[in-house]
Amino acid sequence: MxxxxxxxxxxxxxxxxxxxxxxxxxxxxxxxxxxxxxxxxxxxxxxxxxxxxxxxxxxxxxxxxxxxxxxxxxxxxxxxxxxxxxxxxxxxxxxxxxxxxxxxxxxxxxxxxxGGLFSDFYQLGDTCMKIAEILDGKDQCSIRTARGTDITCSIKGRKPNPQIGRSPKPGMVSSPPDVEMATCAVEGTANGVVYIDGSIPFPGLGLIKDAIKLTVQESRIVKIEGDQQAETLKKILTDINDPNAFIIGEIGLGLNPECSLSGSMLEDEGCGGTIHFACGDNRSFGGHTACKLHLDMVFKNPTMVVDGVTILDEGSVACCQER
CATH class of the missing domain: 3.40.50.2300 (Response regulator)
Structure with a gap:
């Protein structure tokens, strides 16, 4: 080709x-x-x-x-x-x-x-940076979905990490076509349930057929419920033989409307209308959890509110339509 x-x-x-x-x-x-x-x-x-x-x-x-x-x-x-x-x-x-x-x-x-690689990365990056400005200095975060996700955490002191799909300056990292606004839950503060109904881009998982229910207490996944894919996820995390693999850290807001869920990591993480949580290592996002695994788990149509400001409304950006 x-x-x-x-x-x-x-x-x-x-x-x-x-x-x-x-x-x-x-x-x-x-x-x-x-x-x-x-x-x-x-x-x-x-x-x-x-x-x-x-x-x-x-x-x-x-x-x-x-x-x-x-x-x-x-x-x-x-x-x-x-x-x-x-x-x-x-x-x-x-x-x-x-x-x-x-x-x-x-x-x-x-x-x-x-697909997503042929998006307007400059325009999407501008939206990403605007969300970063809004999140900077915020504390209490809640995320809900119609399927049943209901989780709260603190992001206090965690500098927003905008992933704009470009790396124009020394030391910058990007993951095109992924455009996302990433932040990080403070260790020990995340509590609630999450229904993963999008994808887990990892061998043996990919697109999720039936939602996987995660119960999170003090930022640790304490229960994984669902069908065979839930059992596969449980085995992956257990086989790492590191308790930090079960800690929820990164919170990533997918912002690229040209991406679609496919089981491919960078399309799925950047897919507009989604959020992904990641368990394991979160040091690249300002956290303090070290682990040899970083595993992203995508769910659809989230509503995210931070210190009373609605960031996403059922997956749509709600905080910075004015450009």
Whole structure:
């Protein structure tokens, strides 16, 4: 296929790449077809390199030492892998040195042809930044859905983390087509129930057939109820052998109307009209929970109110229609 149009978006818009910069594409066998298509479509960037790693097996886990070293020496990193490098320590280390990161986790070839990648990232980013301004300094957060989700938490002291789909400045990270406004529940403050009825973009799960009910006490998932997918989720979290895998941290508001739930991580996280909670590591969002897993769980049509301000109303942005 001709990936020229997608490469143009990823390089010029999302990565803000200059022709003389050192560009590193990290890929693995599961994503190699997409990685190769992107590499060859980026032919106008002579200082690009591609390294193929073995699948890490978990989101947020470092690749092999050679890849970690290569990341430290890049200006822009494209993580075209099955499992996300976004929360990996090596990615954070490279970012501390100024490397920009564009996450292409779990991409499919169809995403290089149509869909959320071809959105107006500048306009969506503006909305994302406006929501960030509203959330900054807020405290009490409540999220409800018609299906039965009813959960409250504090976000006090947690700086909003807007994901605008672009990485134009040193150290910035993005995950196009995901455009989301992310914040983080303060540890120990989240209580209630959540019905996951969208997706859990992880092998063995994907699109949710019957809602999974999570009971959360003091930010910890204490009960998982539902059908076979609920049992699969329970096994994934238990097999990590780390109690922090059950801690709810990130709260992400999907803002890209061109995305649709598909089981692919970055489309699902950025899908307009959704929120995703993530359990496990939340340090990239200002939290203090360390874990080798970061697992996102998407639910649909949420109403989110923060300190009396309605941010989302049944999935629609309610707080900043005026542009």
């Amino acid at each position: 001709d990936a020229t149009a997608a490469a143009k978006v990823l390089l010029e818009v999302c990565g803000a790449c200059k022709k003389d910069e050192k560009i590193l594409i990290v890929t693995d066998p599961a994503s190699l077809e997409v990685g190769k298509a992107f590499f060859f479509a980026a032919k106008d960037y002579p200082n690009r390199n591609m390294i193929v790693i073995e699948e890490t097996g978990l989101h947020g886990t470092d690749p092999n030492p050679q890849a970690c070293e290569a990341m430290l020496n890049a200006d822009v990193i494209y993580g075209c892998t099955k499992f996300s490098l976004f929360h990996a320590p090596a990615r954070r280390a490279a970012g501390a040195k100024g490397a920009r990161f564009v996450n292409m986790v779990d991409y499919e070839m169809r995403m290089l042809e149509s």
